[in-house]
Amino acid sequence: MTTTGEERNEMRWIRVDLHLHTPASEDYAEPNVSYLDILQEAERRGLEIIAFTDHNTVTGYEQFQRELEFLTTLEKAGRLTSEEAARLAEYRRLLEKITVLPGFEFTSHFGAHILGIFPPNRPLSLIEATLLQLGIPAEVLKHGVCSVANTRHVTEAYEIIHRAGGIVIAAHANGPNGVITETLRMGTSGQARVAVTQSPYLHALEFINFYTDHEKFTSPGFYNGKTEHYERRMFCIQGSDAHRLRRLAEAEAQVTHRHGIGDRYFEALLPDRSFEALKALFSSQDFDRVRVPKRDQKQWSxxxxxxxxxxxxxxxxxxxxxxxxxxxxxxxxxxxxxxxxxxxxxxxxxxxxxxxxxxxxxxxxxxxxxxxxxxxxxxxxxxxxxxxxxxxxxxxxxxxxxxxxxxxxxxxxxxxxxxxxxxNRSEIIQLCRQAIAAGEPSPLDNGETLELPRSGVEIVSSQRRGGSWSYEVRDLRTTAGVTRDRAQGLWAYAISRHEDLREGRIDLQSQVRWRGRLGLWRAYRQGARVKYDLVHRDQNGVIDHIFYGVSDWGLGEAWMSLLNEAGARIETDADDFDQEGTLDPTPPPDIEAWGERRVRWRGRGGIVRITLDPEGQPRFDLVMKDKDTGAIQEYNNVPREKLSEAWLALIRVPRPRTGIEVVNATRSEDGEWFYTFRNLRTGDVSSAPWRLQDIEPGTVREYAARMYHQDMPLDEEKVRWWGNIGYLRPMRSQVDLVYIDEQGVTHVYYAARRDELAGEWRELLQLYGE
Missing domain, CATH: 3.30.950.30 (Schlafen, AAA domain)
Structure with a gap:
C-alpha cells in the first residue's frame, strides 16, 4: 500500500528514536537519571516519538507511568508540594510534544537482540506475558538483565512479538549482538541470514554506522530488494541504543555504550506522532517516507x-x-x-x-x-x-x-x-629525511639496475581521499585503491609499516644493514617461514624501494649475498595486523626481585605511584624538589581534585603505538568469555566482542586474552615501575607494558615491540637496562 500525493500533503516529517534504555536496564550507565531527565533530553534533541526498550523488561516504562500516576493522585487529593507540582506540569508539557511508547530489547537464544514496540494503551501485563512467552523467566522479568539463557530463537521471536501486536525491529543488526553479525560470526548458512533479515514478521532493520559500513550483508543498501535471495525490501533505520543522557567522548569510550539520547535517529513522514501511524508506515511499501539524515553524521563527529x-x-x-x-x-x-x-x-x-x-x-x-x-x-x-x-x-x-x-x-x-x-633538531632531521625520500618519486625499477624480488609486496604510492589513505600496492600484480580496512595479511602489514614511516614512528635509516645499494631492514618469522623486509637506495643514497614480507625463495644472488653478509637476526612477528604472529616465550628474569619502584620526574615534580582508596577513588603519591636546595618533599595520598594541570600533564602518558590491549573481558551466564581489544597501532577498538573460541591459538589476541586473566587484578610486585608506568615479562623482541591513568584505571599493553617504543616507554626500558 502506498499513499497518494494528497495524503502526503497532510503529513510532516517526525523525528523518531525507538531504542532508548532507562535506569531499569542493568547496564544503564547513569542510574541516577530520572525519567523527566530523559524526556527533557529527548525534547532538546527534537524527538517526537521515542520508545523505552530496556533489556528483557518493561519495568522502565512501568516506573515512568507509576510516577505520573502518583503525582496525578496527589494533585487530585490536593497534596502536591510546589516541587511536585512543577514536576507534574513539566511532564505534561513534554508529553504534549513527545509520544512515549512501551517496549523491550529481547535477547534471543544465540544472543541477537530484537526490539518489540507496543502502543501506549497496551496493558503492561500483556507485554510482560509476551516476554514470558519469549522465554524470559518470571524471576528476572523486573530486573532488566542483559543476558538470559534458553530463550526463543530469532525467527520465533519475530512471530511472537508480531502476533502480540508489536512493531518488530532487528536491533543494531550489523553491530554487536545484531542478527546479521551473529549469523556471520557463527558461520551459519546463507539461508539463515536470509531468514533473520527477510522474515515476514520483521518490520525494520536497525543499523549502526549507517553511512560508513559498506561491507556485504552489513550495509543498509544491501536490503533494497535488488539482491538475489533478499528480494524483500526492508525499512532500514537507526536508533541511539542510549544507555546515558548524552554521548561520551571517544577518549572516555572504553565502555560498550557511549551514545546519548537522539544521537542516532530517523525521520518518518507521518500524519501524527502515534503508534498506529508508525506501524502503518512499517506495514506499507512507502520506503521513501523514512529517511536517515546524513548531515548529523558530521554533528556526531x-x-x-x-x-x-x-x-x-x-x-x-x-x-x-x-x-x-x-x-x-x-x-x-x-x-x-x-x-x-x-x-x-x-x-x-x-x-x-x-x-x-x-x-x-x-x-x-x-x-x-x-x-x-x-x-x-x-x-x-x-x-x-x-x-x-x-x-x-x-x-x-x-x-x-x-x-x-x-x-x-x-x-x-x-x-x-x-x-x-x-x-627540536632530531625532529627536524626526521622531517627532512621524509622530504628527501618523497621528493623524487621514482617509477618501479625496470630490473636493469635492480633485480626485483619475486615475492612480497611494495607500496608504490599513497593518496589521501576523503579523509582516508588509499594505497597502490604492488604484489604479483599492481592493485590500486587499497585502504587499510580492505587490506588483509601481508598487504595490511605493509600498509601499517608504511604508515609508521610516514608518521615518523620508525627511523628506517638507523635500522638497515647495507651491502652497496641493497639493504636488509628486518627478518622475522611468520608461522614456519622466515620473511624479510628489504630496501634499495638510488645512486644518491635515497631509499626508493621497500619490499615487505619477501621469502628467500624469491631472491636473486645479490639479495642472498646481502642476507648472508648481514647475518640476519630473526625476530618474532608480534605485530597485530593479520593476527598471525606468535610470541617469544622468553620468561622474565628473576621475577622474585621485581616490584622495584623509581620516581618519574619532569622538572622539579615527580610521580611515585597511583593507588585507589576504599571508595575506589585515585590517590597520588607525589614528590617535589626544592629549587634552591634540591631537598625532596613528599606529598602522599593526594586526591585528584587537588592536582593542577601541570601535575596531570606529568601523570598522563600516551599509549604506545605497538601491541594490543584488552579493553574489556566479560563472562556470560553460561561461562563463556567475551573480549574487546584495542589495536594500539591504529587505536581502533574491536566493534564486536570476540569469543575465546573464535580467537586463533598462538596469536597476539589469544596471548593477550590468556595473560589478562593472569594479570588482573594486577600484582604490583611483578612490575618494574617508573612512577605510574612499568613493564613485566620482557621478551627478546616484545614487552608487556603497564600504565595506571589519572582515574586509577590499570591498562596492560601486551606484546609491544621494543624497537617501536618512543618517549617515556623507551626511557622506561633504558632506565632498567632492558
Whole structure:
C-alpha cells in the first residue's frame, strides 16, 4: 500500500528514536537519571516519538507511568508540594510534544537482540506475558538483565512479538549482538541470514554506522530488494541504543555504550506522532517516507571531537574573534608537518562550544595568515558547521608537499604531547629525511639496475581521499585503491609499516644493514617461514624501494649475498595486523626481585605511584624538589581534585603505538568469555566482542586474552615501575607494558615491540637496562 500525493500533503516529517534504555536496564550507565531527565533530553534533541526498550523488561516504562500516576493522585487529593507540582506540569508539557511508547530489547537464544514496540494503551501485563512467552523467566522479568539463557530463537521471536501486536525491529543488526553479525560470526548458512533479515514478521532493520559500513550483508543498501535471495525490501533505520543522557567522548569510550539520547535517529513522514501511524508506515511499501539524515553524521563527529579535546591530529581552539584566527597558523603548520589533520575553531579543549563571530571573516583571516607565514602552502578545506546554536569552523589541513613546512619566523612547528610546539633538531632531521625520500618519486625499477624480488609486496604510492589513505600496492600484480580496512595479511602489514614511516614512528635509516645499494631492514618469522623486509637506495643514497614480507625463495644472488653478509637476526612477528604472529616465550628474569619502584620526574615534580582508596577513588603519591636546595618533599595520598594541570600533564602518558590491549573481558551466564581489544597501532577498538573460541591459538589476541586473566587484578610486585608506568615479562623482541591513568584505571599493553617504543616507554626500558 502506498499513499497518494494528497495524503502526503497532510503529513510532516517526525523525528523518531525507538531504542532508548532507562535506569531499569542493568547496564544503564547513569542510574541516577530520572525519567523527566530523559524526556527533557529527548525534547532538546527534537524527538517526537521515542520508545523505552530496556533489556528483557518493561519495568522502565512501568516506573515512568507509576510516577505520573502518583503525582496525578496527589494533585487530585490536593497534596502536591510546589516541587511536585512543577514536576507534574513539566511532564505534561513534554508529553504534549513527545509520544512515549512501551517496549523491550529481547535477547534471543544465540544472543541477537530484537526490539518489540507496543502502543501506549497496551496493558503492561500483556507485554510482560509476551516476554514470558519469549522465554524470559518470571524471576528476572523486573530486573532488566542483559543476558538470559534458553530463550526463543530469532525467527520465533519475530512471530511472537508480531502476533502480540508489536512493531518488530532487528536491533543494531550489523553491530554487536545484531542478527546479521551473529549469523556471520557463527558461520551459519546463507539461508539463515536470509531468514533473520527477510522474515515476514520483521518490520525494520536497525543499523549502526549507517553511512560508513559498506561491507556485504552489513550495509543498509544491501536490503533494497535488488539482491538475489533478499528480494524483500526492508525499512532500514537507526536508533541511539542510549544507555546515558548524552554521548561520551571517544577518549572516555572504553565502555560498550557511549551514545546519548537522539544521537542516532530517523525521520518518518507521518500524519501524527502515534503508534498506529508508525506501524502503518512499517506495514506499507512507502520506503521513501523514512529517511536517515546524513548531515548529523558530521554533528556526531564534532561531538566526539569537542569532548575528546586536542589530540595529535586534532586541534581545538576557543577563538571567536575573527581577527584572532590569524594567530592559528602555527597549528596549521604543525598539522601539515605530520601529514595533515583537523583544526576546530570555536570549541575549547574542555568541550565547551563558544562559537565563532562572523565566520566568513574568521575563515579569510586564517587563510591570509597561512599564505603570509607558511612555506610551502598546505591545502585547507573550510567547513562551517552550525552546532548547538553556534557557528563552528572545521578546517581540514592536507599536506600537498613533503615536510618541513616552515614559518616566516624560521620556526618549524609539530604536534608533540597533543600540543603545537617548535620542533627540536632530531625532529627536524626526521622531517627532512621524509622530504628527501618523497621528493623524487621514482617509477618501479625496470630490473636493469635492480633485480626485483619475486615475492612480497611494495607500496608504490599513497593518496589521501576523503579523509582516508588509499594505497597502490604492488604484489604479483599492481592493485590500486587499497585502504587499510580492505587490506588483509601481508598487504595490511605493509600498509601499517608504511604508515609508521610516514608518521615518523620508525627511523628506517638507523635500522638497515647495507651491502652497496641493497639493504636488509628486518627478518622475522611468520608461522614456519622466515620473511624479510628489504630496501634499495638510488645512486644518491635515497631509499626508493621497500619490499615487505619477501621469502628467500624469491631472491636473486645479490639479495642472498646481502642476507648472508648481514647475518640476519630473526625476530618474532608480534605485530597485530593479520593476527598471525606468535610470541617469544622468553620468561622474565628473576621475577622474585621485581616490584622495584623509581620516581618519574619532569622538572622539579615527580610521580611515585597511583593507588585507589576504599571508595575506589585515585590517590597520588607525589614528590617535589626544592629549587634552591634540591631537598625532596613528599606529598602522599593526594586526591585528584587537588592536582593542577601541570601535575596531570606529568601523570598522563600516551599509549604506545605497538601491541594490543584488552579493553574489556566479560563472562556470560553460561561461562563463556567475551573480549574487546584495542589495536594500539591504529587505536581502533574491536566493534564486536570476540569469543575465546573464535580467537586463533598462538596469536597476539589469544596471548593477550590468556595473560589478562593472569594479570588482573594486577600484582604490583611483578612490575618494574617508573612512577605510574612499568613493564613485566620482557621478551627478546616484545614487552608487556603497564600504565595506571589519572582515574586509577590499570591498562596492560601486551606484546609491544621494543624497537617501536618512543618517549617515556623507551626511557622506561633504558632506565632498567632492558
Amino acid at each position: 564534532l561531538d566526539v571531537a569537542r569532548f575528546s579535546g586536542s589530540t595529535e591530529r586534532q586541534v581545538l581552539r576557543a577563538v571567536n574573534d575573527p581577527s584572532a584566527t590569524a594567530s592559528l597558523w602555527p597549528d596549521v603548520a604543525a598539522l601539515a608537518n605530520i601529514g595533515g589533520g583537523v583544526l576546530i575553531i570555536g570549541c575549547d579543549p574542555g568541550g565547551k562550544v563558544i562559537g565563532v563571530d562572523r565566520p566568513d571573516q574568521a575563515t579569510e583571516s586564517l587563510r591570509q595568515s597561512v599564505a603570509e607565514h607558511l612555506t610551502p602552502q598546505p591545502y585547507l578545506s573550510f567547513e562551517l558547521m552550525h552546532y548547538e546554536g553556534r557557528d563552528v569552523i572545521r578546517v581540514e589541513v592536507k599536506a600537498q608537499d613533503p615536510p618541513p613546512y616552515v614559518g616566516s619566523n624560521g620556526a618549524v612547528y609539530i604536534r608533540r604531547d597533543n600540543e603545537t610546539v617548535v620542533a
